[in-house]
Amino acid sequence: MNWKRAKTAFIFVFILVNIMLVVIYANKVNQSHIQDSEQENKVNFKQEQISIPSDLPTTKNLKTQLLTARSNDFSEYAKSHSKVATENDGTTLKGDIDRTIEVSEDQTDDLKAYVRDKIYDGKAYELRSINDDEAVFEQVHKGFPVMDNSKARLTFEIENGKATRFEQTLMSHIKPSNGENNEPEQVNSARSAIETLYYNRYLERRDKVSNIHLGYYTVVKEPNVQVLQSNWAIDVKHKGKTTTYYVEAVGNDPHVVKEN
Numbered sequence: 001m002n003w004k005r006a007k008t009a010f011i012f013v014f015i016l017v018n019i020m021l022v023v024i025y026a027n028k029v030n031q032s033h034i035q036d037s038e039q040e041n042k043v044n045f046k047q048e049q050i051s052i053p054s055d056l057p058t059t060k061n062l063k064t065q066l067l068t069a070r071s072n073d074f075s076e077y078a079k080s081h082s083k084v085a086t087e088n089d090g091t092t093l094k095g096d097i098d099r100t101i102e103v104s105e106d107q108t109d110d111l112k113a114y115v116r117d118k119i120y121d122g123k124a125y126e127l128r129s130i131n132d133d134e135a136v137f138e139q140v141h142k143g144f145p146v147m148d149n150s151k152a153r154l155t156f157e158i159e160n161g162k163a164t165r166f167e168q169t170l171m172s173h174i175k176p177s178n179g180e181n182n183e184p185e186q187v188n189s190a191r192s193a194i195e196t197l198y199y200n201r202y203l204e205r206r207d208k209v210s211n212i213h214l215g216y217y218t219v220v221k222e223p224n225v226q227v228l229q230s231n232w233a234i235d236v237k238h239k240g241k242t243t244t245y246y247v248e249a250v251g252n253d254p255h256v257v258k259e260n
Helices: 003-041 075-079 109-118 190-199
Strands: 067-071 084-087 092-102 125-130 134-141 153-159 162-168 171-176 208-221 225-238 241-248 256-258
Touching: 075 084, 092 109, 109 125, 134 171, 171 225, 190 208, 190 225, 190 241
Parallel strands: none
Antiparallel strands: 067 171, 067 225, 084 092, 092 162, 125 134, 134 153, 153 162, 208 225, 225 241, 241 256
């Protein structure tokens, strides 16, 4: 055996192993610093006496992009359904309910069934809010609501605990907006959206974040065409009054809109 060559090979392997160990150690140290930095940058809401939900929605592997949508024209549908009528160049549908539907905050199953079975494209809506005077449904696109949008809404008037008539709008032909820069982007976490409110002074000591959900919000609005962007809708209770804020769900510098 050539001991000189063997010795050289051993030294080479020994050096290579040590280099690999140094690289692994350095990666672990860097990762630790990154994690420590992320922890340091997090807002301590408990210390600030700000209450946030314990079960925030997850955004793991969730990407969204800008969408373009058009107002649906109900004109042809109304021609074959005598109990409804259109307004606003066919983009609004109105009608009376053809049977008694009792409804309250605790009793919505019959109304939901009516929407599903009797309303034009009724499966595209989900209940958003209800009180003694009205029930509001929002249009949903791929599991996410089109939020605070008069062009994507279904509203029922309620009188003496009964739904009496409805008004409907609907966005159709929803598709990714044209443009080279409209690639799907990773959605920011719900917590980071709440932190955005804090850093922009929309959250104060003793405030409560009562609800947060992801949906689409209008960023460009024309008469019958809109551009929709994913946003976090965040309900903040401040001194007994609740206000909704919309925070862009993608990008490094999210824009915040306060609900009118």
